[in-house]
Amino acid sequence: MPEATYGGVPRNKIPWYPIIDYDKCDLCGRDPECKKFCAHFVFEVVEEHGKKKLIVKNPNNCVVFCTSCENVCPIPGALKFPPKKEVRDLIGKLRKEG
Ligand code: SF4
Numbered sequence: 027m028p029e030a031t032y033g034g035v036p037r038n039k040i041p042w043y044p045i046i047d048y049d050k051c052d053l054c055g056r057d058p059e060c061k062k063f064c065a066h067f068v069f070e071v072v073e074e075h076g077k078k079k080l081i082v083k084n085p086n087n088c089v090v091f092c093t094s095c096e097n098v099c100p101i102p103g104a105l106k107f108p109p110k111k112e113v114r115d116l117i118g119k120l121r122k123e124g
């Protein structure tokens with residue numbers, strides 16, 4: 027189960043999860059490497075207008091600051107993450123606000 031908080035901050039307030047570039051992602055043919063790799067059920071494949079599409083179904087399941095699925099993706103830039111520093115600063119700010 028994903029943690030409900032990270033560093034004392036509610037997980038759902040932390041914008042850390044993969045961002046899919048749909049201009050680049052080709053679903054790895056039909057068998058998404060990222061979805062197979064991630065043990066946290068972050069990704070899902072859905073059908074949209076008769077076409078299969080990868081989505082980030084459970085963003086809050088993503089482990090904060092993990093980027094591992096980027097390494098198994100065969101297409102550079104198909105998965106991106108926000109700048110770590112920005113997210114770290116935001117977590118610090120939210121923590122201070124309590
Ligand atoms: S591993 Fe990369 S190319 Fe393959 S489905 Fe995931 S994002 Fe798309």
Ligand code: SF4
Nearest residue numbers: 064068088089092095
């Ligand atoms: S960054 Fe890590 S936890 Fe998040 S979706 Fe990718 S492999 Fe899963």
